[in-house]
Amino acid sequence: MRYLPTIFLIAVIILWSSCRKDFESDPSIGNLQFSTDTLFLDTIFTNIGSSTYSFKVYNRTGDDFTIPTIRLERGESSNYRLNVDGIPGKSFENIQVLAKDSIFIFVETTTDITSETTDTEFLYTDRILFDRGGNQQDVDLVTLVKDAVFIIPNRDCMVINGEETCTIEGVTIGDATISAHVLSDEELIFTNEKPYVIYGYAVIPNNKTLIIEAGARIHFHENSGIIAADQATLIVNGDVSTDPERMENEVIFEGDRLEPIFSDIPGQWGTIWLTPGSTAHSINHATIKNATVGILMNSDDGRPDPTLRITNTQIYNSSNVGFLARAANVEGENLVINNAGQVSLNCSLGGTYNFNHCTFTNYSNIGSGFRELPTVLIDNNLRVDDNEVIVADLVEANFTNCIIYGNQDREVLFSKIEGTAFNYSFKNCLIKFDDFDDSFKDNPLYDFANTSLFENVILNEDPEFKAPFENILRIDDSSPANGRASVTASGMDILGIPRSATTPDIGAYESAAFE
Incomplete structure (x- = not known):
């Protein structure tokens, strides 16, 4: 009988529970x-x-x-x-x-x-x-x-035996077929009236020119970009902006997600691809951000003039490479490249390169935050597989009044295979190359005392950028790059500020006091 109180209590709980309205309120x-x-x-x-x-x-x-x-x-x-x-x-x-x-x-x-x-x-x-x-x-x-102008590969659909089959417009490059839309004559001018949203690749056809006007906004969906075909030309006609926040005259290439959380996410779209045989490209006052490879350039057009002139342009937050040029002919001035998962600038498989007043840096924390490669990589070879390496002449790679810096010890590296030309020079440049363990002590490629290769070079001095992790690479008067450029330099910096005629600054930016 000693269990009766307990049994009675359980019965009361059961009775009460059966009377309450479960999950009602x-x-x-x-x-x-x-x-x-x-x-x-x-x-x-x-x-x-x-x-x-x-x-x-x-x-x-x-x-x-x-x-x-x-x-x-x-x-x-x-x-x-x-x-x-x-x-x-x-x-x-x-x-x-x-x-x-x-x-x-x-x-x-x-x-x-x-x-x-x-x-x-x-x-x-x-x-x-x-x-x-x-x-x-x-x-x-x-x-x-x-509202926007949408550029989307065409779909050709038909019903066969009750099932719909669709073929999507594309182009074949090498062994790959890429979803793409070949721009018509009516589509070969991008204005600033509406933004452009591109799905797949927009192809500039043979012997045609795509002109992008100042202030245009180009947005790419995932795995999208622009391809310049054989004998095609890309002309980007950006201009100096009066408002550095709005950049109203800049041409901006970025992904199609406009939410602030996506503003600096790398790898949202593919690349601007200047394929072999494309010719006479010009990019001025452009911002290329959050791509896989900002610009991919294969070979030059065989003409004496540069295949690409790129000026007053910024390339940021590329998940792989900011600017990958293979056997190309490039002239760059006031070019800024920062924050790439692998290399900011890769002058690969030889070629001809002349850069003046450029800022090449890498403070990337993409992925693990550790890069195995430098900010600038210069080579005359390309490994196809374990058994084949392609070699080509590095006709010249001239860097004048440039900053090459980053958050690793050695931010410029050379990969040379003997038997072909390998010509380069750095004049009035600020370079980070800290050979802390003497790994390169006896390598003549890194003989910074050799004035035929390295003339008036500032080595391992922090340029004191304002906020390099946020892609703000301006310098002030305290920077060691201040007043150290070649006295023959002239013209404007990337922001349209006149350079000093007697003591210009190294890099893309003329110094100014930070706010």
Whole structure:
């Protein structure tokens, strides 16, 4: 009989439990709290989905309650999509929130600008309404939507035996077929009226020229880019901007995700590919950011003039290489390359290179944060496989008034195979090469006392960039690069600031006091 009290207690608990309304609670009475009252979904392009955003709904009371309704004010016609407590939809009923607990609400949108306005951009808004009547609360949703010119490979579809088969437009390069759209004559001028969004590769066809006007914005989807075919030409006509924040006259190449979280993420798109036989390229006042390889250039056009003249241009955050030039003919001035997963500048397989007033650096923390390769790599060979190495003449690689620096000990390396030309020189340059273990002590390629190779070189002095990890590579008057460039230098720096006629600065930037 000593067990009767225990049995009685269990019976009372069972009876009480059978009478309570499991998972039922009183409705909320306007006492919800939110982690934000307005959710901004940042900027998107028309018909391109946003990232997923979220906020929390809190029950700060000591009682469980149920939210009778959660719905979008625009209803089923809304371009927003919700996920409430793990359930997708646009309206919900009887969502329970336990005492002192919270739930997540996730929000996405895809918006067609043509259905709303004829403007090139507009704000798309809606509200999430919680409950009705006097208890109604809300969270505002706001998205800036931009119109764009979309360049997409054509699809040719047909139905065979009841099944649809589609062929996607592409080009064949080597052994690979790449999804691509060959630009028509009407598409060979990119203006600054609307941004351009490219899916796959936009191909400049044989004997045609793509001209990109000042202020144009070019956005690439994943695995996309621009290809210049045989005898094709790319002309980028950017100009100096008056507002360094807006860069209104700069031509900007970047990915198609406009949310701030994507602003510095490497590897969002492919490359600008100047293929063998393409010719007479010019890139001025451009920013190329977040690519896999910023510029990939294969060979020159065989003419005495440079195949590519690149000036006043910045290449940042490449997941592999900033500028990879193979057997190319390049002339660069006021060129800045920083933060690449492997190499910022690779002058590969020989070629002809002349760089003046350039800043080549690498402070990359991509991947593991450790690079095995330097900021600048110069070689006259390319290993195809274990049994084959291609060798070509390095006709010249001249660096004048350049900074080569980074967060490793040795930021310039040479890879030379005997039997072909290997000509290079550095004049009035600031170079980081700390041979801390004397590995290169007896290698004549690194004889910094040899004035025929290294003339007026500043070795291992920190140029004191303002914020190199954030791609701000300006210098001030305290920098050892200040006033140390060749006195024959003239013209403007990358920002359009006149260089000193008597004591110009090394690198792409003329010194100025930091704000």
